[in-house]
Amino acid sequence: MTLTRRDFAKLGTLTLAAGFAPLLHAQPSAKKTGYAVIGLGRIAGHFMPGARNTTNSQITALVSGHRDKADRIAAEYGIPSSSIYNYENFDEIAHNPAVDAVYVALPNSMHAEYTIRAAKAGKHVLCEKPMSTNVADAEAMIAACKAANVKLMIAYRCHYEPTNLRAVKLIRDGALGQVQAIESSFGFNMGPNEWRTNKKLAGGGPLFDVGIYCLNACRYLTGEEPEHIAAFASTIDHDGRFSEVEENVSWTMKFPSGIVASCNTTYGAPMEGYYRVHGAKGWLEVDQAFVYEGLRLRADFSGTQLDEPNPARDPSQFQAEAEHFSHCVQNNLEPQSPGEEGLRDMGYITQIYRSAGIAI
Amino acid sequence: MTLTRRDFAKLGTLTLAAGFAPLLHAQPSAKKTGYAVIGLGRIAGHFMPGARNTTNSQITALVSGHRDKADRIAAEYGIPSSSIYNYENFDEIAHNPAVDAVYVALPNSMHAEYTIRAAKAGKHVLCEKPMSTNVADAEAMIAACKAANVKLMIAYRCHYEPTNLRAVKLIRDGALGQVQAIESSFGFNMGPNEWRTNKKLAGGGPLFDVGIYCLNACRYLTGEEPEHIAAFASTIDHDGRFSEVEENVSWTMKFPSGIVASCNTTYGAPMEGYYRVHGAKGWLEVDQAFVYEGLRLRADFSGTQLDEPNPARDPSQFQAEAEHFSHCVQNNLEPQSPGEEGLRDMGYITQIYRSAGIAI
Numbered sequence: 103m104t105l106t107r108r109d110f111a112k113l114g115t116l117t118l119a120a121g122f123a124p125l126l127h128a129q130p131s132a133k134k135t136g137y138a139v140i141g142l143g144r145i146a147g148h149f150m151p152g153a154r155n156t157t158n159s160q161i162t163a164l165v166s167g168h169r170d171k172a173d174r175i176a177a178e179y180g181i182p183s184s185s186i187y188n189y190e191n192f193d194e195i196a197h198n199p200a201v202d203a204v205y206v207a208l209p210n211s212m213h214a215e216y217t218i219r220a221a222k223a224g225k226h227v228l229c230e231k232p233m234s235t236n237v238a239d240a241e242a243m244i245a246a247c248k249a250a251n252v253k254l255m256i257a258y259r260c261h262y263e264p265t266n267l268r269a270v271k272l273i274r275d276g277a278l279g280q281v282q283a284i285e286s287s288f289g290f291n292m293g294p295n296e297w298r299t300n301k302k303l304a305g306g307g308p309l310f311d312v313g314i315y316c317l318n319a320c321r322y323l324t325g326e327e328p329e330h331i332a333a334f335a336s337t338i339d340h341d342g343r344f345s346e347v348e349e350n351v352s353w354t355m356k357f358p359s360g361i362v363a364s365c366n367t368t369y370g371a372p373m374e375g376y377y378r379v380h381g382a383k384g385w386l387e388v389d390q391a392f393v394y395e396g397l398r399l400r401a402d403f404s405g406t407q408l409d410e411p412n413p414a415r416d417p418s419q420f421q422a423e424a425e426h427f428s429h430c431v432q433n434n435l436e437p438q439s440p441g442e443e444g445l446r447d448m449g450y451i452t453q454i455y456r457s458a459g460i461a462i
Numbered sequence: 463m464t465l466t467r468r469d470f471a472k473l474g475t476l477t478l479a480a481g482f483a484p485l486l487h488a489q490p491s492a493k494k495t496g497y498a499v500i501g502l503g504r505i506a507g508h509f510m511p512g513a514r515n516t517t518n519s520q521i522t523a524l525v526s527g528h529r530d531k532a533d534r535i536a537a538e539y540g541i542p543s544s545s546i547y548n549y550e551n552f553d554e555i556a557h558n559p560a561v562d563a564v565y566v567a568l569p570n571s572m573h574a575e576y577t578i579r580a581a582k583a584g585k586h587v588l589c590e591k592p593m594s595t596n597v598a599d600a601e602a603m604i605a606a607c608k609a610a611n612v613k614l615m616i617a618y619r620c621h622y623e624p625t626n627l628r629a630v631k632l633i634r635d636g637a638l639g640q641v642q643a644i645e646s647s648f649g650f651n652m653g654p655n656e657w658r659t660n661k662k663l664a665g666g667g668p669l670f671d672v673g674i675y676c677l678n679a680c681r682y683l684t685g686e687e688p689e690h691i692a693a694f695a696s697t698i699d700h701d702g703r704f705s706e707v708e709e710n711v712s713w714t715m716k717f718p719s720g721i722v723a724s725c726n727t728t729y730g731a732p733m734e735g736y737y738r739v740h741g742a743k744g745w746l747e748v749d750q751a752f753v754y755e756g757l758r759l760r761a762d763f764s765g766t767q768l769d770e771p772n773p774a775r776d777p778s779q780f781q782a783e784a785e786h787f788s789h790c791v792q793n794n795l796e797p798q799s800p801g802e803e804g805l806r807d808m809g810y811i812t813q814i815y816r817s818a819g820i821a822i
Contacts, residue, residue, distance in 0.1 A: 278731075279731075280698055280699060280730070280731075281731075282649075282698060282709065282710050282728045282730040282731040282733075283647070283649070283710050283712060283726040283728050283730075283731065283733065284726075285645055285647055285724070285726055287643070287645055287724075287738070287740075289642075289643070289740065291742055330694055332692035332693070332694065332714060332817070333692070333714065334690055334692065334714055334715070334716035334722050335722075336716060336720030336721070336722055337720060338640055338642060338719060338720035338721070339640060339742070349642065349720070350642050350643050350720065350721075350722045351722070352643060352714040352715075352716070352722035352723060352724045353714060353724070354692065354693065354694055354712040354713060354714045354724060355694070355712075356694035356696060356712070359698060360696030360697060360698035360709070360710065361696070361698070361710075362694050362695075362696055362710045362711070362712035362726060363712060363726075364645070364647075364712045364713070364714060364724035364725060364726050365724060366643040366644075366645055366722060366723075366724050366740070367643075368642045368643050368740060370640070370642040370643075370740075370742055371638075371639075371640075371641075371642040371643065371740035371741050371742050371744075371745065372740065372744055372745055372762075373643065373740045373745065374745075378647070380647075380649065380726070380728060380731035380732065380733045381731050382651055382699070382730055382731050384731075384732055385731065385732055385733065385734075402732075457692070
């Protein structure tokens with residue numbers, strides 16, 4: 103791939119955005135990056151068609167405990183039976199030349215093990231968020247990928263999503279003037295018997311799963327790292343869903359410049375993911391901000407009103423992140439949301455839980 | 463005035479709302495309650511036409527340091543020259559039988575002095591929010607009014623405003639199911655040389671002035687008192703406006719039931735006053751929620767979508783609060799937002815500032 107002058111200019115502007123991603127449009131390459139998808143749950147069902155829509159990525163292997171399901175998907179994606187693995191024989195993937203990278207779409211607490219095993223097998227790793235369930239695992243994942251000389255990217259969709267990038271660019275370009283405050287929230291009403299309410303698998307409640315979007319958004323919107331964090335957590339509904347993890351978390355953060363942010367997350371109520379950013383010259387809102395489609399940016403600053411619904415449809419966000427990671431793999435570039443980005447969120451999540459009196 | 467059966471039914475339902483106000487429609491009464499307006503600034507300019515629109519209230523005296531201004535307003539309201547006072551001869555108001563009550567619309571730190579002097583003059587007191595600049599003053603105001611056997615109401619407009627009452631009623635009626643979390647913010651970009659950035663006059667920054675709406679809303683929306691509060695404050699702009707008070711405050715609260723709330727307030731950015739309430743069955747939003755007109759409620763719960771713009775125009779909110787207080791005066795009833803309500807907010811404001819490391 104060759105970067106055009108325009109690509110370089112974009113790169114220059116956007117990398118000011120504290121590691122926020124330039125949308126580099128990958129050129130068709132001779133060899134597509136082949137992915138083994140580990141865990142064939144809901145989110146893999148978005149990633150696989152997303153990757154298929156790219157010009158530089160393809161699904162070449164599956165890892166699952168459910169052979170029937172894997173067989174069905176393999177047929178759909180033209181994956182040979184010999185490239186279907188289970189959790190016992192997973193390490194044999196090292197000998198599969200069709201697999202360049204893995205996409206880790208397992209329950210949170212299994213991210214570390216499979217990232218590290220994939221790295222040892224010599225495969226690059228695109229790992230879902232949250233990166234892990236604690237800081238130590240995140241550090242071990244980074245170390246394992248470094249030792250194996252493979253790339254590690256955390257699948258922060260919003261870093262590669264045009265409406266979120268547009269919000270960041272408006273802020274960096276000064277449209278809002280000095281930013282003062284942000285609100286953000288994201289949650290939903292959790293069904294019964296989900297692995298996400300099993301602390302061993304999930305690490306915690308909505309903060310790990312959806313609150314992380316608000317946390318990460320406050321960081322990319324400001325381009326700063328939170329310096330102070332205070333939080334409360336609660337469980338109101340005692341109906342069996344929340345015997346292990348919290349139901350609600352509310353937290354406030356203060357950034358080095360003085361920008362403040364207040365956030366909520368819940369597993370007990372429908373809570374559209376959104377943020378509002380308030381600057382001296384006006385405000386912008388993305389609502390919804392964190393869903394797979396239907397994003398909308400509105401803003402009002404210096405006499406300008408914006409209302410920009412994003413017509414993109416799922417799985418475009420997964421396409422964009424697959425494209426970016428494959429581009430990095432093919433051109434030996436560091437991903438815009440590397441392991442270190444996930445590690446930082448793990449640190450802040452730990453602080454939030456500690457402030458709320460919850461051990462993780 | 464006679465309460466109809468319907469009024470009683472309403473009263474029964476609405477007083478469940480933790481002291482939130484039933485909208486009793488005052489009957490025409492023989493004698494209107496006469497108000498002396500103390501301080502002829504911006505907000506008095508809303509209150510006076512509001513009171514004029516009622517059937518039970520009238521402006522009968524003015525208190526001002528600016529005689530020219532007072533003369534102009536007196537002519538407009540048919541107030542005799544003998545009923546214009548200044549801050550030196552204010553106490554003579556005791557001898558003015560046309561004055562039943564005062565409306566205190568002075569800078570925050572003067573609320574206590576004039577409430578207490580009015581009480582000693584035997585006049586009922588409708589005092590603007592924030593009630594005072596500290597808890598001790600608020601307590602002294604309540605004690606003075608009790609000792610003088612006069613009524614004290616804090617002018618919390620939203621307690622008498624139909625869209626806010628509608629939100630409370632939807633919540634109390636269970637439309638949202640169990641409430642889990644609330645977001646609320648309110649602020650604006652402060653101009654230079656305002657008394658509201660003078661700590662001696664204002665007591666503090668945006669939290670006293672506009673953040674109090676968010677705090678109070680979280681209390682009336684939940685019907686609960688916050689049990690835990692954590693906050694950060696900051697000043698980003700060093701342009702002379704914020705040499706005495708903070709520019710931004712962000713805080714989070716946890717209520718006894720487990721409901722959490724996150725709030726922002728600022729003097730550094732346009733920040734429409736709003737709240738979002740998230741319950742198990744859906745959400746409601748009032749945006750804007752705290753302005754004089756143009757309020758709008760939207761909600762989505764159990765298959766019902768609401769979009770209710772409120773067509774009421776300023777000064778209808780001031781009319782409603784004057785009507786309520788006059789009704790209480792005429793019928794010897796306790797106002798729905800008595801001094802104790804203001805005192806509670808003063809206590810929480812003190813906690814917020816302490817948590818943010820600001821002495822008040």
